Amino acid sequence: MPHAAMRRRLLLAAGLAVPSLARAHGADWPRQTVRFINLYAPGGANDILSRTFCQAMTTITGQQFVVENRTGAGGTVGSDAIAKARADGTTIGLGGVANLAIAPSLFPSLPYDPGRDYSHITGLYLQPNLLFVNNDLPARTVPELIALLQANPGKYNYATGGAGTTPHLCGEMFKMMTRTEMPFVQYRGGAPALVDLLAGQVHVMFDNLAGPIGAVRDGKVRALAVTSPERSPSLPEVPTLAEYLPGFDLTSWNGMVAPAGLPPEQVMRMAELSHQALRRPELVKTFTENGATPWLVGPEDFAAYVRRQEPIMRNLVKLSGAAAG
Numbered sequence: 001m002p003h004a005a006m007r008r009r010l011l012l013a014a015g016l017a018v019p020s021l022a023r024a025h026g027a028d029w030p031r032q033t034v035r036f037i038n039l040y041a042p043g044g045a046n047d048i049l050s051r052t053f054c055q056a057m058t059t060i061t062g063q064q065f066v067v068e069n070r071t072g073a074g075g076t077v078g079s080d081a082i083a084k085a086r087a088d089g090t091t092i093g094l095g096g097v098a099n100l101a102i103a104p105s106l107f108p109s110l111p112y113d114p115g116r117d118y119s120h121i122t123g124l125y126l127q128p129n130l131l132f133v134n135n136d137l138p139a140r141t142v143p144e145l146i147a148l149l150q151a152n153p154g155k156y157n158y159a160t161g162g163a164g165t166t167p168h169l170c171g172e173m174f175k176m177m178t179r180t181e182m183p184f185v186q187y188r189g190g191a192p193a194l195v196d197l198l199a200g201q202v203h204v205m206f207d208n209l210a211g212p213i214g215a216v217r218d219g220k221v222r223a224l225a226v227t228s229p230e231r232s233p234s235l236p237e238v239p240t241l242a243e244y245l246p247g248f249d250l251t252s253w254n255g256m257v258a259p260a261g262l263p264p265e266q267v268m269r270m271a272e273l274s275h276q277a278l279r280r281p282e283l284v285k286t287f288t289e290n291g292a293t294p295w296l297v298g299p300e301d302f303a304a305y306v307r308r309q310e311p312i313m314r315n316l317v318k319l320s321g322a323a324a325g
Helices: 003-013 045-061 073-083 097-106 142-151 166-178 190-198 213-217 264-278 281-289 299-320
Strands: 034-038 065-069 091-096 118-134 158-160 184-186 204-208 221-226 251-259
Touching (some): 034 045, 034 073, 045 118, 045 264, 045 281, 073 091, 073 251, 091 118, 097 166, 097 251, 118 142, 118 166, 118 213, 118 299, 142 221, 158 166, 158 190, 166 184, 166 204, 166 299, 190 221, 213 221, 251 264, 264 299
Parallel strands (some): 034 091, 158 184, 158 204
Antiparallel strands (some): 091 251, 118 204, 118 221
């Protein structure tokens, strides 16, 4: 007699309760409050998106999903906290391009292994980066910007909120593909970089769409292109860089991870409930307002995407010369 069947008969004979297969394998998740570790500071776009998702999950499941902000070292502090939590379904968190695909190239001694230490649950959202310029810059389109830069090597600079971020890598990819010279000016965050762009201290900027979207809508800066292969629902009138530079595709992405070792049935239930949340109209509205698009990919596809992204990011980090500060 198989071991599982024998155990079940012994329990029944002893008059003991027999947990259902679903409960034993975690397919009734969640059974208690769930902690969602966000790698970024309160108040920013990623924090807003995380809280919106957790509110939707609370509504769907009837259990509380509580956001915990664990910032520091490019997201690696929070990532380590997720990896080292108990694999019981009570801790989940963000797993995205910064901590899973870029960090291995920036930090030679990561406290976690992106491929080994996580259960990959689902995609959550995509955030294209935006190429935009000061309104006084004499370039209203991507071709005009390329022509301006080629005619004036090194005269115009570009800014981002940090070295080794996807906006920085977008800038370096843009320079490589257009064969232009444009000095890089690094800031500690997108907000101060945007202030200097508005003041004319820097000329061109790449940033996650959520950062400058308000300034674009108010006409304070000129949006030239998004860096995703498709136009963004948040700014549908703005073209993609790929429309001018075929193959240009560098999007910020975030999904949901948990500590390694979760049962497959529990992983699938977590993904299914997450996709219910990501389809809710109020969530889609908030995501779109903040420059993000829900990303409904399941566990296997999400894990495969992460594996493909790491070598791509490694090559771009090498090209950019970025290093952990």
